[in-house]
Amino acid sequence: MTAGQIVAVCRRVLGESAEVRSAVEMGWGSYNTAFRVELADSPLVVLRIAPSPDKQMRSERHWLRSEYAAAAWLVELGSLVPRVLGADFTHQVIGRDYLVQSFLPGVPAPDKLPTYDRQLWPGFFSQLGAITRRVHNVVGDSWGPLAAPVDARWSDALLRSLTDSRADLAGWSLPTDDVAQLCAVIERHRDRLDHVGRPRLLHGDLWTANVLLDPHAVEPTVTGVVDADRAWWGEPLADWAVYRADSRAVPSERDAFWRAYGGRPAGRDVEWRLKFYRGRHLVAERVEAARGGHFDHVDKTVTELGSLLSALGD
Numbered sequence: 001m002t003a004g005q006i007v008a009v010c011r012r013v014l015g016e017s018a019e020v021r022s023a024v025e026m027g028w029g030s031y032n033t034a035f036r037v038e039l040a041d042s043p044l045v046v047l048r049i050a051p052s053p054d055k056q057m058r059s060e061r062h063w064l065r066s067e068y069a070a071a072a073w074l075v076e077l078g079s080l081v082p083r084v085l086g087a088d089f090t091h092q093v094i095g096r097d098y099l100v101q102s103f104l105p106g107v108p109a110p111d112k113l114p115t116y117d118r119q120l121w122p123g124f125f126s127q128l129g130a131i132t133r134r135v136h137n138v139v140g141d142s143w144g145p146l147a148a149p150v151d152a153r154w155s156d157a158l159l160r161s162l163t164d165s166r167a168d169l170a171g172w173s174l175p176t177d178d179v180a181q182l183c184a185v186i187e188r189h190r191d192r193l194d195h196v197g198r199p200r201l202l203h204g205d206l207w208t209a210n211v212l213l214d215p216h217a218v219e220p221t222v223t224g225v226v227d228a229d230r231a232w233w234g235e236p237l238a239d240w241a242v243y244r245a246d247s248r249a250v251p252s253e254r255d256a257f258w259r260a261y262g263g264r265p266a267g268r269d270v271e272w273r274l275k276f277y278r279g280r281h282l283v284a285e286r287v288e289a290a291r292g293g294h295f296d297h298v299d300k301t302v303t304e305l306g307s308l309l310s311a312l313g314d
Contacts (some may be wrong), residue, residue: 001033001049005094010037010047012093013086013100023047027108030292032064032229036103044103045085052096059164059287063229064097065089065147066204070231073138073146073201077131080104080225104224106212113208116220122256124213124220125245128206129260131225132241138201140233149199149233155190157234158280159183165283172290174298178305182279185312192269193276196235204230206241237265238277246274272312279308 006023019040026034026046035047050056050064071084087099113124142149143157151157166179186193205227212224236242245261248254258264282301289297 001035001094006035006037006047008093009049009088009098010039010045010100012088013098014039014045018042030288031060032227037100046082046101046103048099048101049094050097053091057164057168057287057291059161059168059284060291062097062145062147064099066145066231067227067229068099069146070201070203070228073140073231074135074203074225074228076134076138077225080131080222081228082224082226104212104226105214106223107215109208109211109213109220109222112213112215113220118250120219121250122252124222125248125253126256126260127220127222128211128241129245129257131222132203132206132239132245132257133261135203135206136200136236136239140199140201143199143233146231146233153190153194154196154199154235155186155193157232158193158238159186162186162280162283165287168287169290174286174290175302178302178309179283181309182276182283182305185276185279185309189272189276192272193235196237196273199233200236202232202234202236202239203228204232204240206239207244235273235277237270237273238280240281242274243278243281275308275311279305279312282308 003023007020010020011018021038021040023035023037026036031051033049037045037047039045048064068084068087071081074081082101082104085100085102089097113121140149143151143154144160151160162179162183166176166183169176169179203225206225210225210227211222212226214221214223230240245254245257248257282305286298286301289295289301
């Protein structure tokens with residue numbers, strides 16, 4: 001992005017009178033490009049720009065459009081989430097999707113959380129549990145990514161996602177046989193996946209890297225939740241936040257999340273579905289690792305998914 005392009009896209013969505021004073025690229029993002037933009041006589045804003053269409057994987061297409069759609073469903077979180085101030089998906093200015101959001105105060109949790117005594121960390125995970133529950137309380141009508149929730153069955157949305165991921169991995173000549181086996185698990189066990197109630201809103205990437213903390217608080221205090229571009233309509237157990245919470249090595253942190261969430265789910269096939277969703281997350285991690293050139297992690301996902309497939313059984 002050149003300075004002229006940043007000015008052009010800001011004026012496109014904020015008006016021709018928008019005057020850009022500075023634009024600084026922000027860290028932590030691994031998919032979209034984000035800039036903190038200072039405007040004359042206006043609060044700071046964030047400009048988020050999607051990869052060009054030819055650089056988007058099949059399993060990662062139109063993620064910024066999902067984030068745009070998610071803003072209308074995350075309003076119950078109030079000031080914890082950014083407001084969309086404008087968006088442009090026409091590709092008439094730069095050939096890429098982009099949107100402008102309000103700027104949220106705070107520092108990335110990966111920078112701030114390690115500065116607190118570990119005994120204070122359960123309070124942070126308790127806040128994540130409560131926020132995750134508020135997200136999951138939102139009910140939808142169809143299944144799949146918010147940019148295009150076209151599936152009438154949850155199993156179909158999962159199958160579509162894994163099929164796209166398999167095609168992406170094949171393009172890199174990376175292992176896909178285990179992904180095909182996971183697709184076969186869906187076909188054999190649709191009843192276990194489709195009897196989960198109505199679609200619920202999933203943030204898709206709600207975890208430490210996408211949480212902001214108050215830089216001055218004496219204990220971890222969440223001030224913002226960002227990057228909802230992986231938002232889905234799905235089963236709550238499939239959300240990334242649930243996967244990460246259930247994987248915490250420190251019991252007090254894991255338990256704090258579940259207490260604030262309202263309790264760890266129980267019932268028919270819950271443990272089986274948690275294993276299955278972990279498999280789907282491993283596939284998504286493989287795609288992301290390949291996109292980022294982290295091929296050592298690809299081998300790790302192959303080993304872990306192989307063990308999971310044995311546990312899922314028939």
